[in-house]
Amino acid sequence: MQEQPLSDITVLDFGQVYNGPYCGFLLAQAGARVIKVESLIGETLRSRGVKSTASYPFAVLNVNKESITLNIKSTQGQALLKKLVSQVDVVLENFAPGTMARYGIGAKQLRACNPQLIYASSTGYGNAPGPYRDFLGMDITLQAMTGVMSITGEENSTPLKTAAAFADFIAGTHLYAGIVSALYARKNSSEGASVDISMQDCVLPTLATALGSYYLHGEPPKRAGNRHPGRSLAPYNVYVAADGHIAIIAIREGHWRKLCTAMEKTDLINDPRFKDFPARCKNMQELDAEITRWTATRTRAEILAQTQAHGVICAPVQDLIDVVNDPHLAARGTLKTSSHKHLGNIAQMQTAIRFTDIEPPELTQPPELGANTRLVLTELAGLSNEDIDRLYQQEAI
Numbered sequence: 001m002q003e004q005p006l007s008d009i010t011v012l013d014f015g016q017v018y019n020g021p022y023c024g025f026l027l028a029q030a031g032a033r034v035i036k037v038e039s040l041i042g043e044t045l046r047s048r049g050v051k052s053t054a055s056y057p058f059a060v061l062n063v064n065k066e067s068i069t070l071n072i073k074s075t076q077g078q079a080l081l082k083k084l085v086s087q088v089d090v091v092l093e094n095f096a097p098g099t100m101a102r103y104g105i106g107a108k109q110l111r112a113c114n115p116q117l118i119y120a121s122s123t124g125y126g127n128a129p130g131p132y133r134d135f136l137g138m139d140i141t142l143q144a145m146t147g148v149m150s151i152t153g154e155e156n157s158t159p160l161k162t163a164a165a166f167a168d169f170i171a172g173t174h175l176y177a178g179i180v181s182a183l184y185a186r187k188n189s190s191e192g193a194s195v196d197i198s199m200q201d202c203v204l205p206t207l208a209t210a211l212g213s214y215y216l217h218g219e220p221p222k223r224a225g226n227r228h229p230g231r232s233l234a235p236y237n238v239y240v241a242a243d244g245h246i247a248i249i250a251i252r253e254g255h256w257r258k259l260c261t262a263m264e265k266t267d268l269i270n271d272p273r274f275k276d277f278p279a280r281c282k283n284m285q286e287l288d289a290e291i292t293r294w295t296a297t298r299t300r301a302e303i304l305a306q307t308q309a310h311g312v313i314c315a316p317v318q319d320l321i322d323v324v325n326d327p328h329l330a331a332r333g334t335l336k337t338s339s340h341k342h343l344g345n346i347a348q349m350q351t352a353i354r355f356t357d358i359e360p361p362e363l364t365q366p367p368e369l370g371a372n373t374r375l376v377l378t379e380l381a382g383l384s385n386e387d388i389d390r391l392y393q394q395e396a397i
Contacts, residue, residue, distance in 0.1 A: 004030055009089045010035070011027050011033065011089065012081075013027075013035065013037060014092065015094055016095065017044050017168070018172065019094040019168045020092055020122060020172065021036075021043075022172030025062070025351070026172070027092075029351035029360050034065045034066070037070050038068070038370070039071065055340070056340075058366060059346065059365075062366035062367070063363045063365065064361055064363065066376060067372055069397050071395060071396050077396040078104055083382075084381055085113045086113055089117070089183065090119075091118070092121075092175060092179065093120075094175075097127060097133060097134050114192065115192055119195070120175055120195035125200050128196060137199050139166075140161050142167040142200060147210070155222050166206075167203050170206070178197055210229045213230030213232065233250070234287055234288075235248050235249065235280070235288065235291055239295040241303055242296065244300050246303050259291075262306045262312055263294045273287070300316035324347040335350075336350060336363055338363065348363050
């Protein structure tokens with residue numbers, strides 16, 4: 001097995017909830033030494049209690065990390081961080097805008113301590129000047145601000161958010177990409193960098209299809225439910241099956257012909273209502289009714305087998321029980337079953353960033369709060385046990 005690509009990198013991870021911790025997870029899975037830096041009561045997910053809906057995301061996002069506690073509001077804690085920074089490569093955080101700078105430990109101050117440091121920050125709207133800079137941002141508010149909610153839901157319904165916290169996780173992925181890009185640049189320049197990730201910036205590219213419809217027609221597209229947001233592709237929908245639902249899409253004329261063959265309805269290929277994309281979009285209701293007459297009499301497995309045999313783009317709508325038992329995710333090693341002391345057996349995830357000849361590291365349990373404080377301060381800050389005992393007494397750690 002080859003060495004992990006970031007095995008020589010040390011990271012101080014101040015991540016909270018999903019955005020920052022997911023970036024730290026990706027760095028740890030790439031081999032970096034990731035030291036989770038928490039307040040004396042623990043980061044937000046940990047402090048919600050040992051058994052809550054936060055327990056699972058905390059468990060999966062904080063594997064392969066160490067944990068230290070640090071009171072960044074205290075002068076001793078701030079001095080200690082500056083000492084640690086001289087020995088690490090990356091500081092990442094997703095606090096509210098300006099939090100670290102307010103305590104004299106922002107990008108400017110920490111990079112002065114270590115000119116090779118990569119200081120990476122992810123906020124709702126970025127650190128550059130702009131009218132939203134100081135707005136607080138969470139996944140639901142970013143889905144609202146970016147226009148995602150305006151195009152999600154049924155046509156006559158209120159705007160909807162997606163239940164998946166995609167804005168948080170896509171920002172964490174961009175934060176990781178920014179850090180790795182800065183580390184690559186540092187090899188030539190020997191200089192660090194400040195990485196500024198805006199959640200709003202990250203979500204914007206996901207609107208490409210909807211914006212394409214806006215520029216084509218001169219007005220925002222109406223909410224389309226499970227249909228194509230620009231209503232320019234058909235079939236493109238979720239259809240009733242005998243035991244649930246199934247998603248089908250045809251993005252080329254060949255896909256439509258293959259679907260007709262799979263359904264044993266080849267007469268539809270030359271039906272004037274469905275002869276090409278414009279015709280099918282114009283007659284979307286009739287088209288969906290024809291497909292539903294076929295899908296409703298078959299199980300998801302039967303439909304999937306038939307469509308896959310004919311090269312149709314199709315997938316069953318899986319529920320969460322299906323997902324955590326997905327055989328393909330298990331075969332790839334993406335899901336690993338582990339025992340959680342409060343939740344029982346759970347499915348943990350491996351990194352989605354894979355290399356053909358390098359296996360991700362084995363998953364560990366998330367660290368207990370501050371479990372590695374003494375070790376890290378001894379190794380990276382050169383402190384003695386007496387120094388560390390004094391910091392505990394001062395409530396700096």
